[in-house]
Amino acid sequence: MARLLYAASGEGYGHATRAHSVGAGLLARGHQLRFLSSNRTRGYLRKYFPDRVSDVFGLRTVYHEGRAQAFRTVTHNVGHAWGSLRPSNTALRRLLREFQPDLVITDFEPFAAFWARRLGIPFVSLDNQHLLTHCELEHPPGFARALVHTYLTIRMFYGGAKRYLITTFIDVPIRYHPTTLVAPILRPAVYRKQARQGDFLLAYKGAGGRNDAMRRVLESCDRMPIRVYGFSKSGTRGHVTFKPTDENEFLNDLASCAGVIATAGHSLVCECVHFEKPMLLLPVQQQYEQIINAYYVDKLGFGRLVNRLDAAAIDDFVSHLELHRSAMAGIPKATIDPVLDTIEREIP
Numbered sequence: 001m002a003r004l005l006y007a008a009s010g011e012g013y014g015h016a017t018r019a020h021s022v023g024a025g026l027l028a029r030g031h032q033l034r035f036l037s038s039n040r041t042r043g044y045l046r047k048y049f050p051d052r053v054s055d056v057f058g059l060r061t062v063y064h065e066g067r068a069q070a071f072r073t074v075t076h077n078v079g080h081a082w083g084s085l086r087p088s089n090t091a092l093r094r095l096l097r098e099f100q101p102d103l104v105i106t107d108f109e110p111f112a113a114f115w116a117r118r119l120g121i122p123f124v125s126l127d128n129q130h131l132l133t134h135c136e137l138e139h140p141p142g143f144a145r146a147l148v149h150t151y152l153t154i155r156m157f158y159g160g161a162k163r164y165l166i167t168t169f170i171d172v173p174i175r176y177h178p179t180t181l182v183a184p185i186l187r188p189a190v191y192r193k194q195a196r197q198g199d200f201l202l203a204y205k206g207a208g209g210r211n212d213a214m215r216r217v218l219e220s221c222d223r224m225p226i227r228v229y230g231f232s233k234s235g236t237r238g239h240v241t242f243k244p245t246d247e248n249e250f251l252n253d254l255a256s257c258a259g260v261i262a263t264a265g266h267s268l269v270c271e272c273v274h275f276e277k278p279m280l281l282l283p284v285q286q287q288y289e290q291i292i293n294a295y296y297v298d299k300l301g302f303g304r305l306v307n308r309l310d311a312a313a314i315d316d317f318v319s320h321l322e323l324h325r326s327a328m329a330g331i332p333k334a335t336i337d338p339v340l341d342t343i344e345r346e347i348p
Contacts, residue, residue: 001030002347005101007056007112010039014128014267015107017187018167020048022105022126024188025340034099036092036112054095056111096121103347106158113158124346125161128266129154129289134164135181136173140295143288150288163346167266167339169273170296182342183334184270189248191336193255195275197325201318202257202277204250205230206265206284214282214309218261221311223318226261227253259303259321261314264290269297274334278324279303280317301327 004026008019019035023045026033035045035053045053092115096104104116104123116123131137132147133154139147164179171181201224205214218226219240226240229250233242243249254260260272264283272279279297281304283290294305303324306313 001032002102002344003032003099004347005034005036005096005099005104005112007036007104007106007109008041008045009108009127010037010041012265012267013040013044014265016041016044017267018107018126018185019045021185021188021191021336022339022343023049023052025336026343029340029344034095034101036095036109054091056092056109093119103162103343105343106161108157110157113161117158117160122162122346122348123160124163124165124343125158126165126167126343128167129157130164130179131166131168131170131172132289132292134166134174134176134179135168136175137292138295138299140291143291146286146288146291149286165339165342167270169270170300180342182339183332184274185336185339186271186274186334187267189251190271190274191334193251193275195255195277198256198258200225200227200253200257201314202226202253202260202262203228203230204260204262204268206263206268217309217311217314221314223315224258227257229253259317259324261309261317264294264297264305266293269293270334273302273328273331276325276328276331278317278321278328280309280314281305282307282309 006019006023009015019037019041023033023035033052035049036056037045037053038056042053042055092111096115096119101121104112104121105126106113106123108127108129113123132150165182166179167182167185169184174181203218203226215231218228219237222239228240228242229245231242234244235242254271254277255275257277259278259280261280262268264281266289269279279302281294281297283294297303298305301324304313304317
């Protein structure tokens with residue numbers, strides 16, 4: 001069996017759960033595996049793989065008022081890299097020398113990719129971000145600045161992968177090879193969960209989501225009960241129930257709701273498609289990945305893209321729940337085994 005190093009970005013819940021599912025699957029197949037990550041992903045992985053996770057310096061995105069802040073993101077990362085990047089690179093080089101991986105898998109983590117390429121270790125890229133650079137997409141008008149910024153950022157993160165594996169819920173032509181599209185990679189508990197249709201909406205404010213504006217809109221709507229996650233409050237206010245963060249409770253509500261109101265993060269969108277849950281999506285401004293996710297959800301009929309959330313948008317969404325649900329009916333359910341097979345084919 002092979003020695004594999006899985007390096008995952010520390011930003012975004014999806015990178016953490018993807019590493020969890022893929023890592024657990026590779027270990028079950030008998031491979032030796034180590035993880036490398038930072039920030040929240042590192043903490044998440046240590047809950048499940050306490051002796052297999054090493055630390056690396058991680059880049060972060062700064063948000064303000066529901067918008068990703070490019071300048072503040074750059075200054076934040078440059079300031080923190082000043083004292084942290086050198087010892088992090090030293091530890092990473094030591095890990096690569098001592099563990100001697102046969103293959104590095106990088107989920108949008110640039111430093112493992114850099115040193116793997118520098119030291120002649122083959123690596124594959126496994127993420128959803130490279131959909132924006134390696135595939136032919138329809139681009140909605142009005143977001144040229146966000147598109148250029150995102151394209152350049154992804155291109156600068158790393159190159160030279162043995163293969164680019166792109167997890168996605170859409171089927172689009174490939175622009176650059178070697179690239180392979182793979183099914184959405186879901187957290188382990190999602191694969192085991194059965195969906196059912198409830199009589200309430202689920203609302204989620206992810207990173208960069210608007211705070212008071214979204215809360216006021218949700219509280220003004222009385223078409224259906226709404227269970228809300230992501231706010232620093234709990235309790236019931238009219239038809240709206242604010243719930244504390246809890247993975248299991250959130251998954252139960254997601255699998256049994258009538259529809260979802262959220263930002264357009266890749267992982268949540270893929271879980272909604274898996275459970276056939278209609279979506280009303282408000283993408284984080286200046287995050288082009290979310291704009292594309294929401295655009296294709298709208299285009300495929302899985303839900304609606306809105307640039308501003310208001311009571312009229314929610315009312316219209318509720319009126320079309322069955323239409324959106326029917327657009328997702330019959331979509332093959334994602335499984336992890338084809339993804340693992342694809343990774344194993346890249347092992348030297």
